[in-house]
Amino acid sequence: EAGVTQFPSHSVIEKGQTVTLRCDPISGHDNLYWYRRVMGKEIKFLLHFVKESKQDESGMPNNRFLAERTGGTYSTLKVQPAELEDSGVYFCASSQRVSTGELFFGEGSRLTVL
């Protein structure tokens, strides 16, 4: 079974540019999460989808961040325009609808904003 996949693995952009990160969850997982880790700090919750609906987006930093999950399959996280403080590793995770609790993580997308 394929795990959670994320693309790109690393993106380097300049301040003001736009970047779109993609996450493909494990097939059949209704729950999809985005997290971010800024260097040396906690893996911080950004938002949670249940299928195509945003269940909780309380962790989204500001309106420069837009997440979508059209059709309830893969998800995208767009940052526009990017700022220096957006640099970090963006993790996607998924879990089953009736979850045991375990989140299955992707390998992350490292974003560097110069």
Next chain:
Amino acid sequence: GENVEQHPSTLSVQEGDSAVIKCTYSDSASNYFPWYKQELGKRPQLIIDIRSNVGEKKDQRIAVTLNKTAKHFSLHITETQPEDSAVYFCAGGTPGGYNKLIFGAGTRLAVHP
């Protein structure tokens, strides 16, 4: 807001020694406490978890203890090996609902041969 504090941030031990990582949480409603291990360049993976109706859980060389009154839980690794070197994250949450986990800042464990 909800948060999880994790200590230490770095830990260096000799192979064969034990390692202990401690976390405290703020949300009294949390009842699920997993530990994730992230090896260099790889994804975080669940290594052990504990639920609030249990005080201790063990799986071979790793164990987790939970003190709900004090709101803290710990990861214990015995007989450490070089392959235990990684970043370890603790987390707290309330699964069965929406499964949102709040993570600590991570502990970088280095096991020296």
